[in-house]
Amino acid sequence: MICLLAFLAISATQLDRVLLLFLSIWLGSLMAGIYFTIHPARVWLGNASGMAFGATLALMGLLSGKIIALMIIGGIFLIDGGSSLLQILSKNIFKRRVFPIAPIHHWLELMGWEEPKIVARAWLAGLVLAIFGLWLAYL
Numbered sequence: 001m002i003c004l005l006a007f008l009a010i011s012a013t014q015l016d017r018v019l020l021l022f023l024s025i026w027l028g029s030l031m032a033g034i035y036f037t038i039h040p041a042r043v044w045l046g047n048a049s050g051m052a053f054g055a056t057l058a059l060m061g062l063l064s065g066k067i068i069a070l071m072i073i074g075g076i077f078l079i080d081g082g083s084s085l086l087q088i089l090s091k092n093i094f095k096r097r098v099f100p101i102a103p104i105h106h107w108l109e110l111m112g113w114e115e116p117k118i119v120a121r122a123w124l125a126g127l128v129l130a131i132f133g134l135w136l137a138y139l
Contacts, residue, residue, distance in 0.1 A: 001030050002123065006073045006130040007060045010137050019063055026056070039116050066137045073133030076126045080104055 004027050011019040036043040045053070054077060061070025071078065080103045087102035099107045108118050 001027060001034070002126040002130050003057055003073050003077075004030070004060075006069075006134050007057075007064060007066075009134060010064050010066055010069070011060075013138070014064060016064065019060070023060065039119070069133045069137035072136055073130050075129040075133075076122055083107070 004023055008020065008023045008027065011023060033043070037045070054074075057074055057077075058070065061067050061074075083099065083104035084102045086098050090096055090098045101107050101110055105118050105122070109115065
């Protein structure tokens with residue numbers, strides 16, 4: 001939702017009404033879905049839904065013309081996915097693991113962090129990255 005709110009602000013300043021309407025509908029449906037995913041979650045997003053979410057978010061970056069800002073705004077997803085990629089490459093090339101478990105949020109759980117703490121830190125990092133990405137988009 002944080003990423004989508006950032007792109008909602010970008011599309012509003014670009015006066016792109018179609019993108020603004022699509023993002024508004026998407027945000028509204030996500031807000032309704034959050035009711036069921038707050039800890040303890042009764043519904044999980046799943047891999048197929050997460051991939052569709054990521055692809056649509058990437059499409060928002062392409063349609064708005066803010067690809068560099070997209071990489072900053074969605075940086076928390078890049079960090080999480082990048083930790084898995086780093087783990088796979090390290091395992092295949094060097095036959096060693098970088099993390100005991102990947103992606104990085106599972107490693108934090110293994111270190112003893114509770115799930116709500118990880119989620120709160122991810123939201124905070126996402127908010128900081130979204131603000132920085134918005135600043136970058138408006139330059």
